[in-house]
Structure formats: structure tokens, C-alpha cells
Amino acid sequence: MTTPYDELARRLRANSPTALVVVIEGPHVGATMLVTPNAPQIGSLGNDDLDRVAARDALGELEAGRTGVRHYGPQGQTTPEDLADSPTVRVFVESFAPPPHMVIFGAVDFTSALARVAKVLGYHVTVCDARKVFATARRFPMADEVMVAWPDDVFIKFGATLGPRDAVCILTHDPKFDVPAIQGALRTQVGYIGVMGSRKTHAKRLERLAEIGLRGDDLARVMSPIGLDIGARTPEETAISICGEIIARRTGRGATSLSTTSGAIH
Amino acid sequence: MRELLDDLDRWRAAGKRCVIGRVVGIEGSGPRDPGAAMAVNEDGEVVGSVSGGCVEGAVVSEALEMLGTNAPAKVVTFGYSDDEAFAVGLTCGGTIHVFMQELT
Known part of the structure; x- marks a missing residue:
């Protein structure tokens, strides 16, 4: 017999989005249900109405990538008036969203260090370069996929799925590659766009981007020179500086040392 | 998870019983977010973590006791709550609620 755990393990390994819903207080503590978009739920929390309401809410949590506790009445009541005189069921909803995606343009030394650090952070990593001599799986064994392709083809494949949790890092230093890569990235909802290059290179690149009609508010999304100012020199240090910037942009923090600031750490 | x-x-293939502990709530400063998980098997083998190392030992004791007594799933609180102080605290001063359940 397939248990909810077996099914959860199968879905996690397949990277298919799933919410694990379990009663942590109230009747049927430990009752478990698995919820997936466009499929019937598996398991039950012990009441059909509660299952229906909790499954609906869990899908919303899953879409937002949120994990947390929700409160219901024994038959799934959600309004405060309904809950006033009845015992509460506390339900823990854990969202297992697919890993965030990092697309790295340019098969250079910095790429392999960045791909390694990105894997530590849990990213699904794609490395792309148009030169098939450089874009090989043997040079980037840590990447989940290595594509020999121009930026346009990469965005045809991934553009629609890139979202706020994802990152595009352009390390090519080559205008004929990085200009279309920036253009393509700006047409997506990707949360982070970083482009490698000195300040001088970046200034020239901005001129080119202005020539093809990209405006200030588009270009404000482009982090270049890429990375935090931590004095990084080696590919590995640069990878840490880039990933530090990605985290700081996502959390909206200024990336100063905690020892010089006050307030909540997390 | x-x-x-x-x-x-591996444990299930070897027929080992085990308990999974999952962080379901944090108050104050908690080192791991809800969803952080660890598992303990009947031999006391441990994988994963629920804090920065502050309460893992207590989770292991609790898990082994649950396996020994066939205890039902429950939420166990570590750290300080409003009305009572628990033996094992978090060095960061926070409180974490861990849902513990035998994996079946």
C-alpha cells in the first residue's frame, strides 16, 4: 500500500509542487493530506468539509511558497463567528515548491564557482553559452543542465517560468551575448538580474542598451557591476558576493554587518 | 524534509521505526524556519535538524520515548513560553514548536 509518505517522497524527488497538510491539534491529530495542483488530494484530515476547505487554502499557500499553521472549525469553518463556540483544529501546511532556478550565461571560470555556491543554496542551475567548446557538462559537473544556445533560445525555453525567486546571472563580458541576455531577462518576471563587468564596461553597455530603447526603470532592475562590495577577487569569493546580493535583494536588506546594526536578525 | x-x-527498508520532528511555529528569534525537520530512528540515529543545535538532544530523547511508549503525535515546545519554563531552551531566547509523529 502506498502511504502518504511514499507519495510525498515521490513528488519531492520529482520536484513537483506539493503541500503537506497535517492536523497538529484538535480531533485526528496526525491525520495527513497531500495537495497538488490539478489533482485530487491524497489522504484526509478526518472530515470531508475540512478536507475541501483546507485543500483549497493549501493550494493558495503552495502557490505563494508559504509554510505555516491555519485554524479551522471541525468541519472546516473559517469565520471567527463560526469558530467562537467550537473547538479549533490547528493544521500545519508545508509547501514544497520546486527549487528556485538560476540561469548563468557565459561558460567561464566564474561560472563554475557560481554554480557551486548556487547549488549549496538549493538552486536548480542552468549554464548557457553559444560556444560548444566551452559549454560542456564535463566543465560544469555541478550544473543541473548545460545548454549550447544563444540567449533568445534560452528565454524561449525558460522565460515564462522565471519568477521572483529565480535569478539570471550574465557573466559573458561580450556585448553580442550579454545585450540580448539582458533584453531577454528584462522581459521576464525574474527577481534578480546581475551582469558582470567593470564600471567602464557597464557604462558602455548602458549606452548600447539605451540605443536599443531600454529605459531607466528597466535598467534599474539590472545589477551591474554584479555582486556586493566585499572586496571579492577570486571566482569563489565573487560567487559569494553575487549570491549575497541575490539574498539581500530578495529580503530588501542593505547587506551591512549585523554587528553594526540593531533590530531583528531574521 | x-x-x-x-x-x-534506508531506515524503512531496514524495518526501523522512526519519528519525524518538524518545526511548525517559532516565537522570537528562531534559527530555523517552519518546515525544518529532523528524524530519529529506534537506534537513536539522527538526520536533519530543527534548530541551531540547541534542542536536538531533547528532540532525540522525546522521539525515543515516543517510540518506546507508542505515543500519539503531538506538538512539543522548546524554549520559554508565557506560563512555564521548559528544561531545554534556545540560546537565542526564542521558542520553537515541533510537531513530532512516528512515520508510518
């Missing part, structure tokens, strides 16, 4: 799968499969 994802990082526990290989060990859980």
Missing part, C-alpha cells in the same frame, strides 16, 4: 528522504528510505 527533502534532505531526509534518502535516510528515511
